[in-house]
Amino acid sequence: MNSNNTGYRIMNLEGSWLTNENDVFTFNTKADRKYINNKGVEITVKADDNKIFTATMPYSLETIRAFELLKDEEIYIGKDKATKLFINCKFTKKDIDNKIEKKQLRKLLYTKKVIIDDIEYCFFKRGASKARTANVIFVKKEYKDILLNPCLLGLKFEEGKEYDVTSKEAYTSLIMSGIIGTIEIQKDEVLIINDIISPSFKAKQTVTKQDEEDIIYQEVGEFNIKNNTTDGQAMLDESIFDNNEFIKENVTALLRNDFTKADCIKTKLQTYYTENNITQVWDMYRGWIDASKIKLVITPSSCKYLKFKDQYDNNESDCFKDWLDKIPTTFGVVKTDHIGNYGYSNRLSYQMINSMNLSMNEVRELMKDELDYIKLLKDNVLETSDDIKK
Secondary structure, rough: OOOOOOOEEEEEEEEHHHEOOEEEEEOOOOOOEEOOOOOOOOOEEOOOOOHHEEEEEEOHHHHHHHHHHHHHEEEEEOOEEEEEEEEEEOOOEEEOOOOOOHHHHHHHHHEEEEEEEEEEEEEEEHHHHHHHHHHHEEEHOOOHHHHHHHHHHOOOOOOOOOHHHHHHHHOOOOOHHHEEEEEEEOHHHHHEEEEEEEOEEEEEEEEEEEOOOEEEEEEEEEEEEEEEEOOEEEEEEEEHHHHHHHHHHOEEEEEEOEEEEEEEEOOOHHHHHHHHOOOOEEOOOEEEOOOOOOOOOHHHHEEEHHHHHHHHHOOOHHHHHHHHHHOOOOOEEEEEOEEEEOOOOOOOHHHHHHOOOOOOHHHHHHHHHHHHHHHHHHHHOOOOOHHHHO
């Protein structure tokens, strides 16, 4: 485990700040910048590193690998670690000249030349969380292939061919997740078994479809579905927890690696095998393997690399073996079980709400307190500066 597990401050730039000349987008961080706020008012911001380096690249497998290779790319702003290797670009402000829409600007920056402080940058990664917040990570162009190619594990994405680009971006970005530490798991300590799929049942669903004229529409109704009851779950032997001080007191650990996302529960795998005289276990892709070495048990739902089995002529076995052969033995631990800000309770999330078969009126009832609070805030407006003083 790396004890120096702090993140890096990186530049946080609005796409609208860049100047476009002949499809070359440039920006000087030492110059003042302008944008139009949500009220249509032009705002000028004075140049200042503390106002430019406002995004954070968390301590992650991504940063560990990057700065092991490119140590000279580490800099400091005051006492904070920082880097110009990566840039966070966002698309929330309007162009000062209102010439380019945000969606079109994003497309241009992904494909055209981008020069920041006389250094060329290019599109690097855009995971699910970045997509939701209209953010994207750029990297110095000279280092893109050095950093990205190892993450692809040999997958090829050629121009002019159709791919599941959304999945590719999401899964190559998994190692950008912030971690609290790293653990080592050897290749021969991994076992993969089948997911457990529920019986079919009917549930209300909204299904997105495409007709013969390529018009996309949504169909609402009751459909037969199945649940993957082991989706993303895994088992990790207690020895891994006991041998790593920062997870020693925990019983779960959310792991990351290339094309890998697994929520592991602490189990007595080796104790079980020993007590039951189990010397071999069945791996769904490799057949019988040595049980005495197994420390991590996963299912296909945790190995995202299998989503690209088409590059192996749909041979899942070859695809899995190649993934296992190529991934590093260092896994990142994103988080563990711990008491949160609300004790043993948690804030309700959209995933929980989506799992409930609720009508619109039932959702309103569930959210009644929050809706009433928002209405109260809207109605209770302070009219004058005298009211504010009071």
